[in-house]
Amino acid sequence: MSVANLEKPSLEQARATSFYEASARARIRLLLDPGSFVEFIGPERREVSPHLKLFDLPEQFDDGIIIGRGQFAGSPVFIAAQEGRFMGGAFGEVHGAKLTGLLRAAKELKSIPVVILFDTGGVRLQEANAGELAIAEIMRAVIEARTAGVKVIGLIGGRSGCYGGGGLIAGCCSALAVSEQGRIAVSGPEVIETNRGVEEFDSRDRALVWRTMGGKHRRLIGGAELFADDTVQAFREAALELLETTAGFGIDTLNAEQSRLEDRLQRFGTCRDAVEIWAAERVADAASVPALPADQFIELADKVRRIARDAR
Amino acid sequence: MEDLSFHHQARARAGGTRQMAIIGVVASGNLEVLAERVLPETECRLEIKTAAEGFGEVWDAVVADFVERYSPGGLKFSINDGGARPDTVSLRLAQAVRLMAENEQ
Numbered sequence: 001m002s003v004a005n006l007e008k009p010s011l012e013q014a015r016a017t018s019f020y021e022a023s024a025r026a027r028i029r030l031l032l033d034p035g036s037f038v039e040f041i042g043p044e045r046r047e048v049s050p051h052l053k054l055f056d057l058p059e060q061f062d063d064g065i066i067i068g069r070g071q072f073a074g075s076p077v078f079i080a081a082q083e084g085r086f087m088g089g090a091f092g093e094v095h096g097a098k099l100t101g102l103l104r105a106a107k108e109l110k111s112i113p114v115v116i117l118f119d120t121g122g123v124r125l126q127e128a129n130a131g132e133l134a135i136a137e138i139m140r141a142v143i144e145a146r147t148a149g150v151k152v153i154g155l156i157g158g159r160s161g162c163y164g165g166g167g168l169i170a171g172c173c174s175a176l177a178v179s180e181q182g183r184i185a186v187s188g189p190e191v192i193e194t195n196r197g198v199e200e201f202d203s204r205d206r207a208l209v210w211r212t213m214g215g216k217h218r219r220l221i222g223g224a225e226l227f228a229d230d231t232v233q234a235f236r237e238a239a240l241e242l243l244e245t246t247a248g249f250g251i252d253t254l255n256a257e258q259s260r261l262e263d264r265l266q267r268f269g270t271c272r273d274a275v276e277i278w279a280a281e282r283v284a285d286a287a288s289v290p291a292l293p294a295d296q297f298i299e300l301a302d303k304v305r306r307i308a309r310d311a312r
Numbered sequence: 313m314e315d316l317s318f319h320h321q322a323r324a325r326a327g328g329t330r331q332m333a334i335i336g337v338v339a340s341g342n343l344e345v346l347a348e349r350v351l352p353e354t355e356c357r358l359e360i361k362t363a364a365e366g367f368g369e370v371w372d373a374v375v376a377d378f379v380e381r382y383s384p385g386g387l388k389f390s391i392n393d394g395g396a397r398p399d400t401v402s403l404r405l406a407q408a409v410r411l412m413a414e415n416e417q
Contacts, residue, residue, distance in 0.1 A: 023337060043334045043346050046390075056313050058363045058392050060338040061346055085339040 015233040019157040020181045022232060024066050024081035027117055030232040031155075031239070032070035032079065039068040041098055049092045051127040060086045063094040067102045069112070073240055076112050078102050084119030084160035091165055092124040096134020103141035106150045113151040113243055116173065121188065122164015135165030142172040146249040151175075153242045155235050156182035157228065161213070163188045174312060175246045177238035178215035178224040180294070185213040211274040211290055219301050220278055220289075221264060222311075227301055229294035247310065256311040281305065316360040316368055318375045322385035325353040326412055333411035336404045343393040343401060347408040353386045362393035374398045378405045387412060 015030050022030065028037055041047050043061035052059050064086040069078050080099050082089040099116070106114045123131035142152050154173040156162045161183035162170050170176055170184055178184060187195075189203035202208060211217055219227040225242060228234040247253070268277045278286035281304050292300065326349070336344040351357060356379055360371060378384070382405070389408065396404070 025334070042332075043344075044332050044348060053313070058313065058338050058361060058394050060344060060392055061334065061390070083337055085337045085342070 012233075015236065016231050018230050019179060019228075019232050019235050020159060020230050023085070024083035024117065024119065027232060027235075028066060028068075028070070028079055028081050031115075031117075031236050032072060032077075033074065036071035037068055037079070038070065039066060040102070041067065047094055047098075049094050049124075049127065051092065051124075051130065055126045057126065063092060063098070064089060065095045065098050067098045072115070072236075072243065075243075077243075078106050078112055078114045079117070080114070081117035082119040082158070082160075082166075084158040087124055088121035089119040089158065089160040089166075090121050090124035091131045091134050091138075092127040093130035093134060095124070096131060096138060100134065100137045100141045103138065103145045103152070106152075107141070107145040107148045110148050110150060113153065114145065115153045115155065115239055115243075116169075117158070118154055118156045118162040118166050118170055118182075119158025119160045120162060120164070120166035121160050122166055132165070135168060138165075138169050139172050142169060146172075146174055149248065151243060151246050153177070153239055153246070155228075155239060156184055156215070156224070157230060157235060158182065161185070161188075174249065175226075175242040176218075176224040177226040177228050177235060177242060178218050179228050179230045179235070180210070180215045180297075181230060182215045183209070183213040184215075184218050184223060189213070207290065214290075216289055216292075216297055216301075217274045217277075219297075220281060220283070220305060221268070222260065222305060227294070227298055234294075249312075253310065253312060260311040278304075314362050314365040314368075316358075316362065316371055318358045318360075318372065320356045320375070320379040322354050322356045322379055323383045325385040326383065326387050326409060328413035329415050330412045333408055335407045335411060338392045338394045340394050341396055341400065343391055343396040343404055345404045345408040346390040347384075347412050348388045348390070349386050349412065350388050351386050356384050356387055356389075358389045358391065360391040360393060362391075362395070364393070364395040370398055371401075374401050374405075378402060382406065382409045384409050384412075 048059035064083045067080045151174045154170045154176040157179035167186040192201040193203040218224040226238045228238040271277045275286045333347045
């Protein structure tokens, strides 16, 4: 092994790494300005789940979520990142309370935005009631923070996607950026198939899963404001753009969001597949969308659908 | 779950000035290692919570080898293990020592 191989990669090289493959800690470290991250309730505090040991399951010192503050291009932000590999990034009591606390702090300070790196399958089954309550508390905390003037930006590009209560919280955010791998939904593929049958949704049809829940579709129907390539750098640029361009929040925003969703239902309510929706949106070659490289897709998406700045 | 604890004398103090470092995640076949500089300079302790029961002897061997190779004096390692293989454990312990050897940001 040569000495050069042992040297640390430059920041530029490090930020070109896959967001999907990176750990939650690596995502935070590389997204923020170098060395600016300060963790709240770090692993040395050992604030672990009080429930998992009852099920004889291993704990993680940060309970699968890292929260703290840092700098984004010189400006302060609060940041939270879920670790999708620990229990599927699922929300438990402590995990949820850490995010609620961060959002409440942002609400008090009013001027510091919050960036949430979702990577979650939803609520942790072993602490279901506490987890469901946590989801409700976080949704309230997001809306209260936004009402106080705080921007809450969600970034979605992890292996667990953003499902269950995570999908509900994402829906409450000021704006979202998503990569192709970052699926957003409430019920996951297996849940839909279990409840409604394989005719309704074949969870083993990966192409169906990606084009129904994947980032490209979410961008094209307006569920996410921006589409990002799967690199930390692309997510950093997307987050900076959203922090700059996202408007305030009030009753007008909610009314605009309501009419945006009504319009969507009216136009696409009878479509049987995402490809039909893209075709109805006048995408010339709708069937080719899943195979498009990120830069070509972004160009297409910007032509097809302008971002609804007044809604959400 | 099984709790294991090991206490070793190290030849020398672990390098660096960092007080705390964490590496890895708790997942199937993986583990997290939290290293803290909280012990006298020639002592080393490992507290392990593992999902794979009955592997105390393997842990004993892996830990003894690690202390011999890296001399992590002054460090306490707290480990949450999701059933990682010995080579993964050795790798994470080495990564933790390497992180502690870096200077504070």
